[in-house]
Amino acid sequence: MEVDRTPGIRPRPSLWRRLDTLGRQSFPAAVTAIGMLLTAAPLGLPGQAELLPGFAVASVFFWSVFRPAAMPPPVVFALGVLADLLGFAPLGVRVLILLFVHGLAVGSRRQLARQPFLLVWLVFIAVAGGAATLEWGFDSLLSLRLLPSSPAIFEFALTAALYPPLAALFTRAHRGIAAWERA
């Protein structure tokens, strides 16, 4: 027999309630995937090629720190494959980078989640730097030549700058639409 670990009064798990919970649980992954698809659309923005990996890293980092249950490793893997396919990058590179970011974020989330925003951002900047270095390194390794580092540096700067506005949006979602405690 199953033991109810959190006894209390709660609504009946009707179909709609379950759908609601499912929607809220899948919000982080869905919003990351849709955002990545949107950044690949031809909007004619300057630096758009660097926007996609930057957005992916920032989103995976945020949700891994603040809602890791909604950003499990298999989901991160799938998002990485999506990023690789969309960006025509060598297959697997962004998968590995996103998994690294996820691993770092989940590993330090107990300390990070309690820190003020500025400190989390500083940690993220370091993570973004690592991600850009890894991407440059792997792309160079896989194309068997030393690629120029300036695109990677630009991507790093863009990723770091992208985090605060994204985090502001995601924090609202984290407390509202993505909160399945509220379902």
Place this chain on the structure above:
Amino acid sequence: MIRLSIPLREAIEKISLPFLMAAAIALMLAGRMDGRLADRARMAFADALTPVYAGLTRPFSDLRYGLGQLQALWDLHAENDRLGAENAELRRWQAVALALEAENARLKAELHWIPDPAVPFVTARAVADAGGLYDRAVLVALAPGVTVHPGEIALDAHGLVGRVTEVGSESARVLLITDLNSRIPVRLAATGARAILAGTNGPDPDLLYWPPGTMPSEGEQVVTSGIAGAFPPGLPVGTVHYAEGGTVEVVPAAELGQLSFVRLFDYGLHGIISPEEGQAGGGGHGG
């Protein structure tokens, strides 16, 4: 849902990250060993997404068009004056052109000139940015029933855009002339000197290897050369510009930053990219 005991679930959670990292490395190696497999997966994915992007871009292009109309309304008077002046100038040139056309026709008739064959082309909408950190490329949507081959030349209304590198059933990928891997044989229009146009991933590709004694001059027209059979000769590429630091760049004539439509010309030139080999490896789209 399968119910697992808590220690087992924790163990699976702990092992899944390293396992997936190993899978990512395996994916990397697989993509490296068989580039065609990765390309096929990408093009299948791009094919599936192309209709979505085509739908997505419509409101944006409508918005851009609307804003352009507003702007035009605002500048109506100044624009009218400018056009009037330009029209007067063009009328003068029209007279010159008509005289030259007549002369040209007469000379060609005397020489029994064989006219250039008309080249078949299709017009396609650029639907997505298919570039990455080290690529500059766009994805174009193909109408059903239209076949395009790798190696076809893409032009917009103003000049050379790039070349088709990968083809799916509903989309094709065009590698831009600004891509890091792009090397295009060109000719300086004024002197006839040959050079190489090398993409840098920046907005303006570099001009390299012009013969000694023929310095390219600022603002000089650059056109493609037919060397190596990769491009037909004489397509407009851009104009020479001396950047800060003395590097010679070419400002592309095509509006590569905001491509909406491109024409894909089948010159039958697959000199460098053969249909099979073009998809075999990532480096195959150099040339």
